[in-house]
Amino acid sequence: MADMGGEYIQDVSDDDGVEVASRSGNDGAAGGAYGARAKGKTRAKERWESGIQTDAIALGEGPDGNLAESLEAEEQARKRARLRQDNKPVQRGIIRHVVLILDLSEAMLEKDMRPNRYIVAINYAQAYVREFFEQNPISQMCVMVMHDGLCIRLSDLSGNPADHIAAIQAIRYPKSARQPAREPKGSPSLQNALEMARAALYHAPSHSTREVIIVLGALLSNDPGDIHKTIKSCVADRLRVAIIGMGARLRICQEICAKTNAGDDSVYGVCQDEKNFRELLMATTTPPVIRQTASALPSAEQTPNTASLLMMGFPSRVTESTPSLCACHNNLTRGGYMCSRCQVKVCSLPRACPSCGMTLILSTHLARSYHHLFPLQSWVEVSWARAREVGSTECQACMTHFPPVPEPQEPDATREGTDTGTDTDKDKDTANSALKPVKQRPRAEGASESSRYECRSCHCHFCIDCDVYCHTVLHNCPGCLSSPSTAPTDAEANPEVVAEMAVGLENGINGGEPMDMA
Amino acid sequence: MNAIDGTDRHVRDSDNSPPPSLLTIILDTNPHAWALLSDTLPLSKAVANLLVFINAHLSFNHANQVAVIASHIQRAQWLYPTPHPPRNSSLPEENGTSNPTAPSATKYHRFAVIERSLQDNLARLISHTTAADLTSSTTTQIAGALSTALAHISRATQLSSPADSSGISLDSTGPTLSNPTDAPTDPADGTPRARRSPLTSRILIVSVSGDLAAQYIPVMNAIFAAQRQRVPLDVLKLAGDTVFLQQAADATGGVYIAPSSAAARAGLLQYLMMGFLPDARARAALVMPGGGEVDFRAACFCHRRVVDVGLSLGAAVTAKPVVVPRPKKKKKRKLGDVTGTSTPMSAGTPGP
Numbered sequence: 001m002a003d004m005g006g007e008y009i010q011d012v013s014d015d016d017g018v019e020v021a022s023r024s025g026n027d028g029a030a031g032g033a034y035g036a037r038a039k040g041k042t043r044a045k046e047r048w049e050s051g052i053q054t055d056a057i058a059l060g061e062g063p064d065g066n067l068a069e070s071l072e073a074e075e076q077a078r079k080r081a082r083l084r085q086d087n088k089p090v091q092r093g094i095i096r097h098v099v100l101i102l103d104l105s106e107a108m109l110e111k112d113m114r115p116n117r118y119i120v121a122i123n124y125a126q127a128y129v130r131e132f133f134e135q136n137p138i139s140q141m142c143v144m145v146m147h148d149g150l151c152i153r154l155s156d157l158s159g160n161p162a163d164h165i166a167a168i169q170a171i172r173y174p175k176s177a178r179q180p181a182r183e184p185k186g187s188p189s190l191q192n193a194l195e196m197a198r199a200a201l202y203h204a205p206s207h208s209t210r211e212v213i214i215v216l217g218a219l220l221s222n223d224p225g226d227i228h229k230t231i232k233s234c235v236a237d238r239l240r241v242a243i244i245g246m247g248a249r250l251r252i253c254q255e256i257c258a259k260t261n262a263g264d265d266s267v268y269g270v271c272q273d274e275k276n277f278r279e280l281l282m283a284t285t286t287p288p289v290i291r292q293t294a295s296a297l298p299s300a301e302q303t304p305n306t307a308s309l310l311m312m313g314f315p316s317r318v319t320e321s322t323p324s325l326c327a328c329h330n331n332l333t334r335g336g337y338m339c340s341r342c343q344v345k346v347c348s349l350p351r352a353c354p355s356c357g358m359t360l361i362l363s364t365h366l367a368r369s370y371h372h373l374f375p376l377q378s379w380v381e382v383s384w385a386r387a388r389e390v391g392s393t394e395c396q397a398c399m400t401h402f403p404p405v406p407e408p409q410e411p412d413a414t415r416e417g418t419d420t421g422t423d424t425d426k427d428k429d430t431a432n433s434a435l436k437p438v439k440q441r442p443r444a445e446g447a448s449e450s451s452r453y454e455c456r457s458c459h460c461h462f463c464i465d466c467d468v469y470c471h472t473v474l475h476n477c478p479g480c481l482s483s484p485s486t487a488p489t490d491a492e493a494n495p496e497v498v499a500e501m502a503v504g505l506e507n508g509i510n511g512g513e514p515m516d517m518a
Numbered sequence: 519m520n521a522i523d524g525t526d527r528h529v530r531d532s533d534n535s536p537p538p539s540l541l542t543i544i545l546d547t548n549p550h551a552w553a554l555l556s557d558t559l560p561l562s563k564a565v566a567n568l569l570v571f572i573n574a575h576l577s578f579n580h581a582n583q584v585a586v587i588a589s590h591i592q593r594a595q596w597l598y599p600t601p602h603p604p605r606n607s608s609l610p611e612e613n614g615t616s617n618p619t620a621p622s623a624t625k626y627h628r629f630a631v632i633e634r635s636l637q638d639n640l641a642r643l644i645s646h647t648t649a650a651d652l653t654s655s656t657t658t659q660i661a662g663a664l665s666t667a668l669a670h671i672s673r674a675t676q677l678s679s680p681a682d683s684s685g686i687s688l689d690s691t692g693p694t695l696s697n698p699t700d701a702p703t704d705p706a707d708g709t710p711r712a713r714r715s716p717l718t719s720r721i722l723i724v725s726v727s728g729d730l731a732a733q734y735i736p737v738m739n740a741i742f743a744a745q746r747q748r749v750p751l752d753v754l755k756l757a758g759d760t761v762f763l764q765q766a767a768d769a770t771g772g773v774y775i776a777p778s779s780a781a782a783r784a785g786l787l788q789y790l791m792m793g794f795l796p797d798a799r800a801r802a803a804l805v806m807p808g809g810g811e812v813d814f815r816a817a818c819f820c821h822r823r824v825v826d827v828g829l830s831l832g833a834a835v836t837a838k839p840v841v842v843p844r845p846k847k848k849k850k851r852k853l854g855d856v857t858g859t860s861t862p863m864s865a866g867t868p869g870p
Contacts, residue, residue, distance in 0.1 A: 134746070317768075364769055367738035374735060393602050397669035462669075469672045470665070474743040476736045478669050481662030482594035 148186030538581035728758025
């Protein structure tokens with residue numbers, strides 16, 4: 001944390017003069033807005049101001065003076081930190097159109113990340129593209145760079161991750177030898193970038209989201225005109241801009257994010273280090289929440305919120321003994337996918353049918369997005385008292401042995417004795433209330449003292465690795481799906497009206513209250 | 519010197535030996551389905567064949583591991599290794615391997631342990647199945663078995679590569695899982711690293727029941743998780759019809775074989791040995807069965823029917839049914855024929 005502060009000062013001293021110069025053009029509007037905001041509420045503490053204290057607390061000793069254990073707890077807490085985010089039922093746009101804009105200005109040559117920001121950003125951008133299409137297979141993306149005052153489009157809006165990765169790789173290793181590698185140069189222009197992104201997303205259909213993700217290393221924006229006009233037109237076009245800074249917070253970035261996200265500037269993040277940068281970047285792979293009320297833009301927001309159904313075909317793959325021409329590239333291929341409506345052959349999915357225009361996707365593509373819609377419920381930490389009550393000795397899924405439950409202390413023993421045999425809710429209350437006397441040592445928040453994590457619907461206990469794995473990769477609860485009472489089949493088997501189906505599904509997958517229903 | 523006394527030959531041997539392989543078998547023990555198959559292929563015979571197959575797998579490499587999960591009618595349960603149920607649960611703990619029986623002097627100890635534990639656990643599972651269980655449901659808990667198997671594989675992979683223990687949390691959504699076999703330089707952290715997961719895993723599903731549409735989402739989630747971990751899902755479909763398992767095999771690069779006739783089913787062991795014994799490395803050099811046509815249809819959310827053409831919402835609501843007065847969710851409807859345009863909804867923009 002201490003070096004964070006150092007970095008910050010250093011960055012400012014490097015770019016300070018330039019930044020002031022570039023901002024002076026927009027001074028009136030920006031200054032006015034800032035003044036109004038500052039009067040309204042007291043300034044929240046910035047990260048570097050609060051960082052040192054929290055670190056000091058987190059590094060507490062265990063009761064036996066053992067640092068390792070508390071470090072382990074810290075590790076567990078860190079693993080769980082991002083699991084505790086999206087459980088809330090929200091409407092998410094799973095068909096997205098995203099423009100990824102990388103900064104290739106001089107500031108990217110800073111060496112505060114190894115080897116420098118430029119290479120780190122390019123490496124992570126490739127990982128990002130891959131992850132993005134894992135999570136959003138029916139979405140489209142486009143990559144641009146801000147280079148020497150201009151914004152240059154590297155790849156066109158498409159759903160093929162290989163194109164984008166190749167385009168990003170070509171920044172450093174151009175395909176033709178005549179072309180020089182695009183080294184960081186000049187200053188970036190947010191206005192140019194936003195205008196380019198706006199133009200690229202102009203044709204995105206209304207049922208999809210239009211998003212811009214900017215990785216900004218510089219602390220300035222060298223704009224040809226008034227960026228506030230551009231922001232206004234972005235808002236009118238329903239663009240949502242997320243900015244990830246690599247240096248320090250900028251007022252103008254905050255304003256862009258806040259205005260294009262209906263006042264919520266949480267999508268503007270400044271990374272502390274590489275790890276943090278990766279986290280911030282990967283956070284944007286989750287589909288954005290669709291805003292319910294369109295107070296800021298009443299006219300434009302109506303269309304996407306009405307249930308716009310989209311016709312899709314789920315073609316099956318065929319193999320042919322003789323090669324035939326595919327409709328998309330006019331290549332001779334053996335096999336491909338036949339459009340469900342017009343029986344035309346295409347060679348890869350997802351794409352729009354070249355003949356009838358219907359969107360053709362694999363059901364697997366669609367299903368990939370489901371876990372955003374039915375997120376797995378968070379598992380709760382298990383106290384020693386609760387662990388003793390259940391008597392779990394190994395992880396339900398991977399059969400890793402848990403640390404043994406210590407001998408009960410007196411007050412807990414009596415408490416537990418009185419409460420056995422009550423229903424599950426009571427048990428949980430007891431577990432929670434019993435947690436306080438037992439919990440002596442300082443534990444990092446989010447880590448379980450007994451190294452067990454419990455699913456609230458099936459009451460199975462899991463280890464930390466399965467917890468992380470199930471929530472980040474699998475999105476299933478092995479316990480719920482394996483036990484008779486919480487399995488989803490009962491709730492889902494009977495055909496019902498769609499709305500009621502939703503309830504059944506919700507209970508089944510999310511493990512709402514299937515116990516009560518049964 | 520080393521060359522003379524054979525020291526470096528030993529080193530080279532251990533480098534060249536194939537990596538250990540973890541085979542997880544999911545045995546569908548749906549009693550309804552096995553009852554239908556009982557005249558041609560009784561469960562006992564299938565299990566006997568499976569044991570031969572397991573032994574063959576273990577004989578390949580002494581570091582090879584095996585795990586067996588039963589996907590039963592109401593629950594998914596471990597058959598091998600034997601789980602330890604919670605101490606104060608109602609089921610009395612009777613560990614199959616703990617009752618000492620006279621070990622056969624001629625049998626390899628490991629084979630005997632697995633055989634014993636598998637048979638004991640299976641017998642216990644069947645004896646604990648009540649008549650009420652049988653009447654309440656006819657499908658099998660394949661999703662639970664798959665989830666358990668994948669979690670177990672993820673853990674085993676992590677254990678076999680201790681260097682990964684700190685990195686796994688960082689990369690669990692990233693390149694470590696999505697492409698562990700990539701180039702040695704990880705694009706994410708930019709640090710050169712060796713291939714850290716020498717354990718290759720695969721899952722074999724011996725499936726006998728159809729109609730898994732009710733578990734569509736969990737099964738799909740499991741398929742994607744397997745895809746990210748590079749775990750092939752092999753499917754041996756003895757009876758029933760599920761499009762999703764075929765998709766699973768296709769998406770993860772596994773083998774799908776469906777011996778449909780009774781005569782074909784009699785050769786179960788042949789199928790197992792020829793089709794499923796080679797591990798991921800050996801398969802690269804072989805022409806594997808399967809491939810060809812894959813049914814990629816999806817199940818609709820309203821009627822759980824498998825459809826060809828459907829209507830899908832661009833933005834779907836996750837949970838709140840209260841805020842959802844209008845028909846929500848993915849709604850896919852079977853369209854009679856080419857006159858799909860008669861559906862009023864089809865006026866919506868077809869995607870990009």
